[in-house]
Amino acid sequence: xxxxxxxxxxxxxxxxxxxxxxxxxxxxxxxxxxxxxxxxxxxxxxxxxxxxxxxxxxxxxxxxxxxxxxxxxxxxxxxxxxxxxxxxxxxxxxxxxxxxxxxxxxxxxxxxxxxxxxxxxxxxxxxxxxxxxxxxxxxxxxxxxxxxxxxxxxxxxxxxxxxxxxxxxxxxxxxxxxxxxxxxxxxxxxxxxxxxxxxxxxxxxxxxxxxxxxxxxxxxxxxxxxxxxxxxxxxxxxxxxxxxxxxxxxxxxxxxxxxxxxxxxxxxxxxxxxxxxxxxxxxx
Amino acid sequence: xxxxxxxxxxxxxxxxxxxxxxxxxxxxxxxxxxxxxxxxxxxxxxxxxxxxxxxxxxxxxxxxxxxxxxxxxxxxxxxxxxxxxxxxxxxxxxxxxxxxxxxxxxxxxxxxxxxxxxxxxxxxxxxxxxxxxxxxxxxxxxxxxxxxxxxxxxxxxxxxxxxxxxxxxxxxxxxxxxxxxxxxxxxxxxxxxxxxxxxxxxxxxxxxxxxxxxxxxxxxxxxxxxxxxxxxxxxxxxxxxxxxxxxxxxxxxxxx
Numbered sequence: 013x014x015x016x017x018x019x020x021x022x023x024x025x026x027x028x029x030x031x032x033x034x035x036x037x038x039x040x041x042x043x044x045x046x047x048x049x050x051x052x053x054x055x056x057x058x059x060x061x062x063x064x065x066x067x068x069x070x071x072x073x074x075x076x077x078x079x080x081x082x083x084x085x086x087x088x089x090x091x092x093x094x095x096x097x098x099x100x101x102x103x104x105x106x107x108x109x110x111x112x113x114x115x116x117x118x119x120x121x122x123x124x125x126x127x128x129x130x131x132x133x134x135x136x137x138x139x140x141x142x143x144x145x146x147x148x149x150x151x152x153x154x155x156x157x158x159x160x161x162x163x164x165x166x167x168x169x170x171x172x173x174x175x176x177x178x179x180x181x182x183x184x185x186x187x188x189x190x191x192x193x194x195x196x197x198x199x200x201x202x203x204x205x206x207x208x209x210x211x212x213x214x215x216x217x218x219x220x221x222x223x224x225x226x227x228x229x230x231x232x233x234x235x236x237x238x239x240x241x242x243x244x245x246x247x248x249x250x251x252x253x254x255x256x257x258x259x260x261x262x263x264x265x266x267x268x269x270x271x272x273x274x275x276x277x278x279x280x281x282x283x284x285x286x287x288x289x290x291x292x293x294x295x296x
Numbered sequence: 297x298x299x300x301x302x303x304x305x306x307x308x309x310x311x312x313x314x315x316x317x318x319x320x321x322x323x324x325x326x327x328x329x330x331x332x333x334x335x336x337x338x339x340x341x342x343x344x345x346x347x348x349x350x351x352x353x354x355x356x357x358x359x360x361x362x363x364x365x366x367x368x369x370x371x372x373x374x375x376x377x378x379x380x381x382x383x384x385x386x387x388x389x390x391x392x393x394x395x396x397x398x399x400x401x402x403x404x405x406x407x408x409x410x411x412x413x414x415x416x417x418x419x420x421x422x423x424x425x426x427x428x429x430x431x432x433x434x435x436x437x438x439x440x441x442x443x444x445x446x447x448x449x450x451x452x453x454x455x456x457x458x459x460x461x462x463x464x465x466x467x468x469x470x471x472x473x474x475x476x477x478x479x480x481x482x483x484x485x486x487x488x489x490x491x492x493x494x495x496x497x498x499x500x501x502x503x504x505x506x507x508x509x510x511x512x513x514x515x516x517x518x519x520x521x522x523x524x525x526x527x528x529x530x531x532x533x534x535x536x537x538x539x540x541x542x543x544x545x546x547x548x549x550x551x552x
Contacts, residue, residue, distance in 0.1 A: 019383045022464055026379025030372040030395055030435060037432045038398050041409030048412060101308045108301045120309060124316045126535035128493050130509050131528035134516055135315035138322065141520065143331040145318055179312065207297070236402025238496055243516065253404050260500075266412060273405045280400065 049271035058266060066271035076255065080275065083252040086166065087235040090173040091227050097174065098181035099223065103215070105182070106189040118186060122179045129176075133243040136172045137163060140244070164246030172244045173234055180233075181226040188222030189215070224290035231283050236276060252276050316532065323525035330522045341526035351527065354511035358492055361423055361507055365430035366487035372431070373438030373483065378472050381446040382454065392443075399436040406432055407497040414501070421503040429497040434487035441486070445479035485542065489535075 049067070051060045070076040105117045124132060139145045140162040147159040162168050196218065200210045238253035245251070250258065252272060259269035322330035326338040345351060376395060380388060398406060410429050411421075419425055450472075457471040458464075473480065495509040502510060508531070515524050 016383075020385055023379045023383040023385055026375045026382070027385070027391055030376035030439065031391060033372055033431065033435060034394055034398065037410065037428055038406065039394070041413040042401075042405070044413050044416070045405070045409045097308065100304055104301045104305050108298070109305075117305075121312060123536075124312060126539060127316060127319070127528055127532035128509055128512065130495055130512050130516070131319065131524075131531060132315065134512075134524060135319040135528065138318050138330055138520065138525075139315050141331060143329070145314070145332060148332045175312065175315065178308070232400060232402070236404055238404055253402070256404060256408070260408075269408060270412070273402075273408055276402060277405060280402070284400065 045270045046274060048267055049274050051267040053263065053265050053267060056264065066268050067275070069268075070271060070275055075250075076272070079250050079252050079255040079272075080279075082166075082249050083235050083276075084279070086169060086173070086241070086251060087231055089170055090177060090234050091230045093170070093174050094177035094181050094230055095223060095227055098178045098226075099185055099216075099219075101178070102182045102185035102189055103211070106186055118183075121182050124175070125179055130239055130243075132176065133172050133240050136168065136175065136244055140168050140171065163244065164248060166245060166249065169241045169245035169251075172240045173237075176240075177230045177234065181223075181230065184222050184226035184229070185219060188219045192218055221290060224287055228283065228287050232280055235279065319525050320529045320532070323522055323529040325522045325525070328522070330520055330525045341522040342530070344523055345526045345530065348523075351508075351511055354506050354508045357423055357505050358508040361427045361430060361498075362488045362491040365427040365491045366434060366484050368427075368431045369434035369438045369487045370480065370484045372435050374442055374473070374476075374480065375468075376439050377442040377446060378454070378468060381443060381451060395439050396436045398432050399440070403433060403494065403496045407500040410497075411500050421501050423502060423505050423507070425501040426498045426507065427491075429501055430491040430494060433494070433497070434490055437490070438483040438487055441479050441483040442476060445476055450475055 047060070048058075050062050050064070051058050052063065052065055053059070070080075101121065105114060105121065109117045127135075137144075141147070142159045142161070142163065144163075146162065147156070150156040151159065162171075192215065196214050197210050200214045201207075205213065236253060238251075238257055241251040241254055242257075245254075247254075253276070256269050256272045256276070259265040259272065321334065323341055324337040324339070325334065326336040326340070379385075380392060385391065406429060410425065410432070414421070414425055453475060454467055454472055457467045462471065493509060494507075495513065498507040498510050499513065506514075512524065512527055515521070515527070
């Protein structure tokens with residue numbers, strides 16, 4: 013046996029456990045789910061078949077179709093708002109905050125990461141509720157006479173999401189910004205660009221890969237999340253993950269839950285394909 | 297521009313810190329509802345949290361699942377990364393793709409797939425099932441972090457160790473592991489955090505022994521309560537202590 017072949021055999025042996033784990037506990041269940049999505053429910057019995065009935069229902073039944081649109085709308089809104097809020101924050105921390113406070117500022121900007129995800133959504137319920145801090149403050153200031161309904165609306169879901177993703181995006185954009193050499197800005201200034209032009213024409217395009225990577229991450233995490241819409245959005249309009257959980261709970265309709273999951277997965281794959289040329293996943 | 301910058305900074309920091317601030321303040325609420333007005337401070341809710349058997353058990357369960365699943369993810373990820381960094385295998389690119397794939401899939405989908413498979417082969421919902429799910433989501437992360445940190449320099453060192461007659465386990469344990477320690481620590485810490493905080497997989501794959509996020513979730517059903525605030529604040533406090541400790545231990549060491 014040549015050395016090279018021995019090397020290859022040993023290398024393969026090292027990769028094997030992880031590969032096996034991923035195949036057994038990820039690829040196989042996923043394939044099982046894809047097969048399950050072609051089955052249907054008769055009474056409480058799952059009848060395995062090979063029909064596309066579930067998918068047909070998803071795209072014709074208004075409540076399912078609505079779910080897809082709700083999820084897409086919320087996710088796109090959240091992604092856009094989060095990027096718009098996070099970019100200036102990251103830029104200010106990277107360029108305006110004095111260097112010895114920079115680490116501190118970044119730490120504060122992501123501080124709420126360290127409480128649990130479920131609790132973070134819950135604390136927005138405290139802030140946005142009928143008797144919550146926001147309503148209290150607005151009434152106290154005389155801007156409102158009656159509390160307004162924020163909880164259990166899309167606004168609450170979006171707020172909860174934006175809160176989380178602003179932190180995430182600030183991190184990714186910040187790490188992008190501090191890797192840029194200050195010479196780019198200096199050169200542009202020397203050539204007569206105004207400060208605003210430097211940001212718009214030089215810095216912004218240079219951070220585009222980081223922004224796109226963060227935005228893609230936001231999209232994926234946001235569209236698949238069950239917790240935030242469930243706690244803050246209530247049951248007035250259901251997102252895709254809420255619909256999936258509902259299939260499991262009410263009737264044990266695993267075939268439908270599986271079909272919806274496959275659709276969710278397809279949406280993420282499409283989003284990836286659409287943004288792939290800007291993504292640099294290895295830079296995360 | 298300067299004033300605008302500071303105003304923006306303050307506005308965004310307020311937005312970011314507001315919910316956590318409200319959470320912590322009203323965990324001391326001397327009353328049944330954690331909303332304004334603040335009626336005075338009490339530690340009653342913290343006492344009732346610490347006396348809550350179910351919560352403390354859930355906390356312990358979360359700790360066990362996170363410690364073990366992060367260790368398994370780290371081990372598998374480390375072995376795979378050193379294997380793939382070592383030689384170019386036929387299908388290397390495909391293998392990397394397979395290992396990373398779970399990262400792009402919602403946790404809900406991972407959970408649903410496992411739930412159905414375990415149901416079929418008769419594995420009951422349990423902490424073990426949850427732990428398996430957590431390794432599925434954390435393995436790609438550990439692999440990616442460690443793989444990214446193995447550069448040419450590291451590869452040469454490993455090759456040198458092998459040429460000098462080190463056995464495979466010696467190369468991994470005595471050369472690779474110490475050399476990659478910072479990224480191993482980072483990977484373990486991240487995997488631990490994600491498992492500790494993970495909800496949907498644990499929700500679907502546990503039944504009687506639940507983890508902390510699932511227990512908190514069931515507390516939410518009874519509406520707003522200062523007790524939930526107190527749990528949240530405690531989790532927050534513990535995480536901050538761990539982060540600061542790690543920062544002092546790892547970061548300071550690295551800086552020297």
